[in-house]
Amino acid sequence: MLGIHSNPTMNKQIALITGASRGIGRAIAMALARRGLHVIINFLNRVDCAEETLKLVTEQGGTGELLLFDVADYLACENAVQQCMEAHGHIDVLVNNAGIRKDELLVWTAPDDWRAVIDTDLNSFYNVTRHVVKEMLLKRKGRIVSVSSTSGRTGLPGQVSYSAAKAGLIGATKALAKEVAKRHVTVNAVCPGFIDTDMIGNMDREAILQTIPLGRLGTADEVGETVAFLCGDAAAYITGAVIDINGGIYT
Amino acid sequence: MRREEIIERVKKAILAEFDVEEDVLRPEAKLFDDLGLDSLDGIDLVVAIEREFKESHVKVVEGAVRNLRTLNDIYDYVEVHVSKTP
Numbered sequence: 647m648l649g650i651h652s653n654p655t656m657n658k659q660i661a662l663i664t665g666a667s668r669g670i671g672r673a674i675a676m677a678l679a680r681r682g683l684h685v686i687i688n689f690l691n692r693v694d695c696a697e698e699t700l701k702l703v704t705e706q707g708g709t710g711e712l713l714l715f716d717v718a719d720y721l722a723c724e725n726a727v728q729q730c731m732e733a734h735g736h737i738d739v740l741v742n743n744a745g746i747r748k749d750e751l752l753v754w755t756a757p758d759d760w761r762a763v764i765d766t767d768l769n770s771f772y773n774v775t776r777h778v779v780k781e782m783l784l785k786r787k788g789r790i791v792s793v794s795s796t797s798g799r800t801g802l803p804g805q806v807s808y809s810a811a812k813a814g815l816i817g818a819t820k821a822l823a824k825e826v827a828k829r830h831v832t833v834n835a836v837c838p839g840f841i842d843t844d845m846i847g848n849m850d851r852e853a854i855l856q857t858i859p860l861g862r863l864g865t866a867d868e869v870g871e872t873v874a875f876l877c878g879d880a881a882a883y884i885t886g887a888v889i890d891i892n893g894g895i896y897t
Numbered sequence: 898m899r900r901e902e903i904i905e906r907v908k909k910a911i912l913a914e915f916d917v918e919e920d921v922l923r924p925e926a927k928l929f930d931d932l933g934l935d936s937l938d939g940i941d942l943v944v945a946i947e948r949e950f951k952e953s954h955v956k957v958v959e960g961a962v963r964n965l966r967t968l969n970d971i972y973d974y975v976e977v978h979v980s981k982t983p
Contacts, residue, residue, distance in 0.1 A: 783940050828937055 655709060658684040660734045661877065662727075664717050664774060665689070665744025667696035669843035670793060673870030674741050675699055679708025681874055683739060686730055688713050690744070717744045717770035718762070727777035736785060739877045740778045742771050742792040742815070745808075747845065752806040760807050767811035771818050779826060788831040789877040792819055793869070796839040796890065799897040812837075816888050823886030832885035834876050838869045839892025859894030898953065898979045900972065907971055910949040914941055924969040939965075946971065953979045 661678045665671040667689035675685045676699070685703055687710055689696035696712050703710040715726040730737055745767045748759040771792060782788025797805050798812025816835055823833040840846060840854050842863040855861060869891050875881055876889070890897055908922050917932050928934050934942065943957045955978045957965070965971055 780940060783937060784944060826937070828935075 655684040655734060658682065658709065659738040660684050660686065660730065660736055661739035661741065662686045662713075662730060662737050662774075662778065663688060663741040663743055664770065666699055666741075667692045668699075669845060670838060670841060670866045670869045671741075671743040672699045672702070673866035674743060674793075674873045675710065675870075676702055676706065676708075677867070677870035677874035678739065678741075678877060679703040679710060680706060681878065682708075683877075684708075684734070685710040686713050686737075687711065688715060688717070688726070688744065690714065690716050717742075717774055718765035720769075720773045723770070723773040724777055727774065727781075731781060737778050737781055738787070739789045740775060740782075740791075741873060741877070742774060742790070744770055745793065745795075745811075747805065747808050749804045749808065751804060755807060763807040764811050764814075767808065768814040768818075771815055775818075775822070779822070779831060782831045783826060783829045786829050786831075788826075789881075790819075790822070790831065790833045791873050791876050792833075792835045793873070794819075794835045794837045794888065796837050796892045796895055796897060799837050799888075799890070800895075819888065820886045827885055830882075832876075832881065834881075834884060834886070835888045836869060836872055836876070837888060837890045837892065837897070839864060839890070839895050841866055841869060841891075857895060858892070862893065864891060864893055898976070900976055903972055903975050903979065906949050907946065907968065907975060910945040911942070911968075914945040922968060924967070924972070926968050927966055928968070929966075946975065950975060950979060955979060 661683040663671055663675045663685060666675040666687040675687055679685045687696050687699050700710050700712060713726055715722040717723060746763060748763050775790060792815045794815040795812040797809045798816055801809045819833050819835040840858060840863050843866055872889060872891055876884060912919060921931055926932060939962060947955055947957060955975055961974060965974060
Protein backbone atom coordinates (compact mmCIF):
# COMPACT_ATOMS: atom_id res chain seq x y z
CA MET A 647 0.00 0.00 0.00
CA LEU A 648 3.05 2.21 0.00
CA GLY A 649 2.64 5.24 -2.17
CA ILE A 650 -1.09 5.59 -1.61
CA HIS A 651 -0.75 7.35 1.69
CA SER A 652 1.25 10.52 1.57
CA ASN A 653 4.46 10.65 3.55
CA PRO A 654 3.57 12.25 6.90
CA THR A 655 6.74 14.35 6.85
CA MET A 656 6.09 15.70 3.37
CA ASN A 657 5.65 19.49 3.42
CA LYS A 658 6.95 19.56 6.97
CA GLN A 659 10.08 21.38 7.97
CA ILE A 660 12.77 19.02 9.21
CA ALA A 661 14.72 19.72 12.40
CA LEU A 662 17.78 17.81 13.56
CA ILE A 663 18.41 18.14 17.29
CA THR A 664 21.57 16.61 18.68
CA GLY A 665 21.48 15.15 22.16
CA ALA A 666 17.70 15.16 22.27
CA SER A 667 17.15 12.14 24.48
CA ARG A 668 17.00 14.12 27.71
CA GLY A 669 16.93 17.50 29.38
CA ILE A 670 17.19 20.63 27.27
CA GLY A 671 17.50 18.70 24.00
CA ARG A 672 14.26 16.86 24.68
CA ALA A 673 12.49 20.13 25.51
CA ILE A 674 13.79 21.69 22.28
CA ALA A 675 12.54 18.71 20.25
CA MET A 676 9.13 19.01 21.87
CA ALA A 677 8.92 22.78 21.33
CA LEU A 678 9.82 22.42 17.65
CA ALA A 679 7.37 19.55 17.22
CA ARG A 680 4.63 21.72 18.74
CA ARG A 681 5.31 24.21 15.95
CA GLY A 682 4.76 21.51 13.33
CA LEU A 683 8.33 20.54 12.55
CA HIS A 684 9.34 16.92 12.07
CA VAL A 685 12.05 16.32 14.66
CA ILE A 686 15.04 14.05 14.21
CA ILE A 687 16.03 13.05 17.71
CA ASN A 688 19.73 12.30 17.89
CA PHE A 689 21.07 10.32 20.82
CA LEU A 690 24.11 8.23 21.66
CA ASN A 691 23.74 6.16 24.81
CA ARG A 692 20.21 6.35 26.13
CA VAL A 693 17.90 4.78 23.59
CA ASP A 694 15.27 4.37 26.32
CA CYS A 695 15.29 8.12 26.97
CA ALA A 696 15.29 8.93 23.25
CA GLU A 697 12.24 6.70 22.81
CA GLU A 698 10.58 8.57 25.66
CA THR A 699 11.28 11.87 23.87
CA LEU A 700 9.70 10.50 20.69
CA LYS A 701 6.71 9.29 22.70
CA LEU A 702 6.24 12.74 24.21
CA VAL A 703 6.54 14.32 20.76
CA THR A 704 3.88 12.06 19.27
CA GLU A 705 1.60 12.44 22.31
CA GLN A 706 1.41 16.16 21.64
CA GLY A 707 0.54 15.49 17.99
CA GLY A 708 3.99 15.85 16.49
CA THR A 709 6.13 13.60 14.32
CA GLY A 710 9.70 12.52 14.82
CA GLU A 711 12.27 9.80 14.49
CA LEU A 712 15.35 8.58 16.31
CA LEU A 713 18.85 8.80 14.89
CA LEU A 714 21.80 7.25 16.69
CA PHE A 715 25.20 8.82 16.09
CA ASP A 716 28.12 10.22 18.04
CA VAL A 717 28.50 13.98 17.47
CA ALA A 718 32.18 13.63 18.38
CA ASP A 719 32.75 11.30 15.42
CA TYR A 720 33.20 13.26 12.19
CA LEU A 721 32.45 10.44 9.76
CA ALA A 722 29.44 9.31 11.76
CA CYS A 723 28.06 12.86 11.55
CA GLU A 724 28.66 13.03 7.81
CA ASN A 725 26.83 9.73 7.33
CA ALA A 726 23.97 10.79 9.58
CA VAL A 727 23.40 14.05 7.72
CA GLN A 728 23.52 12.18 4.41
CA GLN A 729 20.95 9.74 5.77
CA CYS A 730 18.65 12.63 6.76
CA MET A 731 19.04 14.21 3.33
CA GLU A 732 18.25 10.96 1.55
CA ALA A 733 15.16 10.42 3.68
CA HIS A 734 13.78 13.97 3.65
CA GLY A 735 15.61 15.96 0.98
CA HIS A 736 16.19 18.92 3.29
CA ILE A 737 17.14 19.93 6.81
CA ASP A 738 15.62 23.27 7.73
CA VAL A 739 16.70 23.52 11.34
CA LEU A 740 19.79 22.30 13.14
CA VAL A 741 20.11 22.52 16.90
CA ASN A 742 23.57 21.71 18.19
CA ASN A 743 22.67 20.70 21.70
CA ALA A 744 24.58 17.53 22.56
CA GLY A 745 27.05 18.11 25.33
CA ILE A 746 28.87 16.53 28.24
CA ARG A 747 30.64 17.83 31.33
CA LYS A 748 33.63 16.41 33.11
CA ASP A 749 34.04 18.88 35.92
CA GLU A 750 37.37 18.96 37.65
CA LEU A 751 40.00 21.49 38.59
CA LEU A 752 42.19 22.04 35.56
CA VAL A 753 45.16 20.68 37.46
CA TRP A 754 43.36 17.35 37.85
CA THR A 755 41.88 17.24 34.36
CA ALA A 756 43.23 14.25 32.44
CA PRO A 757 44.01 14.71 28.73
CA ASP A 758 41.28 12.25 27.76
CA ASP A 759 38.67 14.15 29.75
CA TRP A 760 39.71 17.48 28.26
CA ARG A 761 39.53 16.03 24.75
CA ALA A 762 36.20 14.31 25.38
CA VAL A 763 34.58 17.59 26.43
CA ILE A 764 36.05 19.58 23.53
CA ASP A 765 35.15 16.82 21.06
CA THR A 766 31.55 16.46 22.15
CA ASP A 767 30.75 20.06 23.06
CA LEU A 768 32.74 22.04 20.48
CA ASN A 769 34.10 19.86 17.68
CA SER A 770 30.57 18.53 17.26
CA PHE A 771 29.64 21.99 15.96
CA TYR A 772 32.04 21.47 13.06
CA ASN A 773 31.24 17.77 12.62
CA VAL A 774 27.52 18.30 12.14
CA THR A 775 27.14 21.91 11.00
CA ARG A 776 29.62 21.64 8.17
CA HIS A 777 27.44 19.16 6.31
CA VAL A 778 24.09 20.69 7.22
CA VAL A 779 25.01 24.28 6.40
CA LYS A 780 26.09 23.29 2.90
CA GLU A 781 22.60 21.99 2.20
CA MET A 782 21.08 25.13 3.74
CA LEU A 783 23.28 27.38 1.58
CA LEU A 784 22.14 25.58 -1.55
CA LYS A 785 18.50 25.95 -0.43
CA ARG A 786 18.96 29.63 0.53
CA LYS A 787 17.38 29.11 3.92
CA GLY A 788 18.08 27.57 7.27
CA ARG A 789 18.23 28.01 11.01
CA ILE A 790 21.13 26.92 13.17
CA VAL A 791 21.03 27.30 16.92
CA SER A 792 23.74 26.08 19.24
CA VAL A 793 23.28 25.52 22.92
CA SER A 794 26.17 27.20 24.68
CA SER A 795 26.12 28.00 28.39
CA THR A 796 26.50 30.74 30.96
CA SER A 797 29.68 28.84 31.76
CA GLY A 798 31.02 29.85 28.34
CA ARG A 799 30.13 33.49 28.98
CA THR A 800 31.51 33.97 32.46
CA GLY A 801 33.86 31.04 32.97
CA LEU A 802 33.18 28.81 35.93
CA PRO A 803 35.78 27.33 38.26
CA GLY A 804 35.94 23.54 38.05
CA GLN A 805 34.65 23.69 34.47
CA VAL A 806 37.59 24.99 32.49
CA SER A 807 37.10 22.44 29.72
CA TYR A 808 33.34 23.01 29.56
CA SER A 809 33.74 26.81 29.67
CA ALA A 810 36.33 26.60 26.89
CA ALA A 811 34.10 24.48 24.67
CA LYS A 812 31.00 26.60 25.29
CA ALA A 813 32.89 29.86 24.70
CA GLY A 814 34.18 28.31 21.48
CA LEU A 815 30.60 27.72 20.34
CA ILE A 816 29.89 31.42 20.75
CA GLY A 817 32.83 32.39 18.54
CA ALA A 818 31.87 29.80 15.94
CA THR A 819 28.28 31.03 15.97
CA LYS A 820 29.23 34.68 15.44
CA ALA A 821 31.68 33.89 12.64
CA LEU A 822 29.43 31.47 10.78
CA ALA A 823 26.50 33.88 11.08
CA LYS A 824 28.48 36.46 9.10
CA GLU A 825 29.71 33.84 6.65
CA VAL A 826 26.26 32.61 5.57
CA ALA A 827 24.01 35.62 6.16
CA LYS A 828 23.83 36.41 2.44
CA ARG A 829 22.07 33.12 1.90
CA HIS A 830 19.40 33.75 4.54
CA VAL A 831 20.78 31.13 6.89
CA THR A 832 20.74 32.40 10.47
CA VAL A 833 23.10 31.17 13.15
CA ASN A 834 22.52 31.89 16.81
CA ALA A 835 23.41 30.61 20.25
CA VAL A 836 21.59 30.38 23.54
CA CYS A 837 23.31 30.36 26.89
CA PRO A 838 21.26 28.57 29.50
CA GLY A 839 22.25 29.19 33.10
CA PHE A 840 21.24 26.75 35.79
CA ILE A 841 18.44 24.68 34.29
CA ASP A 842 16.63 22.00 36.25
CA THR A 843 17.86 18.90 34.37
CA ASP A 844 19.98 15.82 35.09
CA MET A 845 23.05 17.93 34.38
CA ILE A 846 22.55 19.86 37.61
CA GLY A 847 23.04 16.46 39.24
CA ASN A 848 24.49 16.69 42.69
CA MET A 849 25.45 20.37 42.54
CA ASP A 850 24.61 22.37 45.66
CA ARG A 851 21.17 23.77 44.79
CA GLU A 852 21.00 26.21 47.68
CA ALA A 853 24.34 27.73 46.77
CA ILE A 854 23.28 27.98 43.14
CA LEU A 855 20.03 29.77 43.99
CA GLN A 856 21.98 32.46 45.84
CA THR A 857 23.59 33.45 42.54
CA ILE A 858 20.38 33.73 40.51
CA PRO A 859 18.51 37.08 40.70
CA LEU A 860 15.21 35.41 39.79
CA GLY A 861 15.77 33.04 42.71
CA ARG A 862 14.94 29.79 40.94
CA LEU A 863 16.35 27.33 38.46
CA GLY A 864 15.23 27.62 34.85
CA THR A 865 13.16 24.95 33.17
CA ALA A 866 14.13 23.03 30.08
CA ASP A 867 10.89 24.20 28.45
CA GLU A 868 11.96 27.82 28.86
CA VAL A 869 15.10 27.04 26.87
CA GLY A 870 13.14 24.97 24.35
CA GLU A 871 10.71 27.81 23.67
CA THR A 872 13.53 30.32 23.14
CA VAL A 873 15.31 28.00 20.73
CA ALA A 874 12.06 27.31 18.87
CA PHE A 875 11.49 31.06 18.53
CA LEU A 876 14.96 31.47 17.00
CA CYS A 877 14.13 28.67 14.57
CA GLY A 878 10.91 30.33 13.39
CA ASP A 879 10.08 32.87 10.68
CA ALA A 880 9.64 35.60 13.29
CA ALA A 881 13.36 35.45 14.08
CA ALA A 882 14.49 36.00 10.48
CA TYR A 883 16.37 39.20 11.40
CA ILE A 884 18.23 37.70 14.35
CA THR A 885 21.61 36.25 13.50
CA GLY A 886 24.94 36.03 15.28
CA ALA A 887 23.07 36.61 18.52
CA VAL A 888 23.83 35.03 21.86
CA ILE A 889 20.78 34.89 24.08
CA ASP A 890 21.14 34.39 27.82
CA ILE A 891 18.47 32.31 29.53
CA ASN A 892 19.73 32.44 33.05
CA GLY A 893 17.40 34.20 35.44
CA GLY A 894 19.40 37.41 35.39
CA ILE A 895 22.90 36.19 36.15
CA TYR A 896 25.18 39.01 35.04
CA THR A 897 27.40 37.94 32.17
CA MET B 898 36.00 12.64 -22.51
CA ARG B 899 37.16 15.20 -25.06
CA ARG B 900 38.14 18.61 -23.74
CA GLU B 901 35.66 20.31 -26.06
CA GLU B 902 32.84 18.34 -24.48
CA ILE B 903 34.06 19.22 -20.99
CA ILE B 904 34.20 22.93 -21.87
CA GLU B 905 30.73 22.84 -23.34
CA ARG B 906 29.22 21.06 -20.35
CA VAL B 907 30.96 23.27 -17.76
CA LYS B 908 29.69 26.36 -19.57
CA LYS B 909 26.20 24.93 -19.74
CA ALA B 910 26.25 24.22 -16.00
CA ILE B 911 27.47 27.74 -15.18
CA LEU B 912 24.90 29.43 -17.43
CA ALA B 913 22.12 27.41 -15.82
CA GLU B 914 23.29 28.25 -12.30
CA PHE B 915 24.38 31.87 -12.52
CA ASP B 916 23.19 35.07 -14.08
CA VAL B 917 26.18 35.57 -16.41
CA GLU B 918 26.49 36.31 -20.14
CA GLU B 919 27.94 33.58 -22.33
CA ASP B 920 30.56 35.90 -23.87
CA VAL B 921 32.14 36.35 -20.43
CA LEU B 922 33.00 32.66 -20.35
CA ARG B 923 36.46 32.88 -21.87
CA PRO B 924 38.96 30.22 -20.73
CA GLU B 925 41.05 32.77 -18.83
CA ALA B 926 38.01 34.41 -17.20
CA LYS B 927 38.43 34.71 -13.43
CA LEU B 928 35.53 33.30 -11.46
CA PHE B 929 35.45 36.08 -8.87
CA ASP B 930 36.60 39.13 -10.88
CA ASP B 931 35.16 38.41 -14.33
CA LEU B 932 32.13 36.26 -13.57
CA GLY B 933 31.37 38.25 -10.42
CA LEU B 934 30.95 35.17 -8.24
CA ASP B 935 31.62 35.33 -4.51
CA SER B 936 32.96 32.67 -2.19
CA LEU B 937 29.48 31.35 -1.36
CA ASP B 938 28.73 31.08 -5.09
CA GLY B 939 31.72 28.76 -5.18
CA ILE B 940 29.66 26.20 -3.27
CA ASP B 941 26.87 26.35 -5.85
CA LEU B 942 29.46 26.17 -8.62
CA VAL B 943 31.08 23.05 -7.20
CA VAL B 944 27.71 21.35 -6.74
CA ALA B 945 26.69 22.29 -10.30
CA ILE B 946 29.91 20.87 -11.75
CA GLU B 947 29.61 17.68 -9.70
CA ARG B 948 26.02 17.29 -10.82
CA GLU B 949 26.90 17.87 -14.49
CA PHE B 950 29.63 15.20 -14.37
CA LYS B 951 27.84 12.88 -11.98
CA GLU B 952 28.19 9.86 -14.27
CA SER B 953 31.96 10.36 -14.28
CA HIS B 954 32.07 10.65 -10.48
CA VAL B 955 33.81 14.02 -10.54
CA LYS B 956 34.20 15.23 -6.95
CA VAL B 957 35.77 18.55 -6.06
CA VAL B 958 37.64 17.94 -2.83
CA GLU B 959 38.28 20.57 -0.13
CA GLY B 960 41.87 21.44 -1.02
CA ALA B 961 41.15 21.69 -4.74
CA VAL B 962 38.56 24.43 -4.47
CA ARG B 963 40.95 27.24 -3.69
CA ASN B 964 43.02 26.40 -6.78
CA LEU B 965 40.06 26.87 -9.12
CA ARG B 966 40.48 30.51 -10.13
CA THR B 967 39.61 30.54 -13.81
CA LEU B 968 37.39 28.58 -16.15
CA ASN B 969 40.51 26.92 -17.51
CA ASP B 970 41.30 25.66 -13.99
CA ILE B 971 37.87 24.03 -13.91
CA TYR B 972 38.33 22.46 -17.34
CA ASP B 973 41.72 21.09 -16.27
CA TYR B 974 40.34 19.74 -13.00
CA VAL B 975 37.42 18.01 -14.67
CA GLU B 976 39.63 16.63 -17.43
CA VAL B 977 42.04 15.06 -14.93
CA HIS B 978 39.32 13.66 -12.71
CA VAL B 979 37.16 12.35 -15.53
CA SER B 980 40.04 10.48 -17.07
CA LYS B 981 40.94 8.93 -13.73
CA THR B 982 37.68 7.00 -13.67
CA PRO B 983 37.14 4.24 -16.21
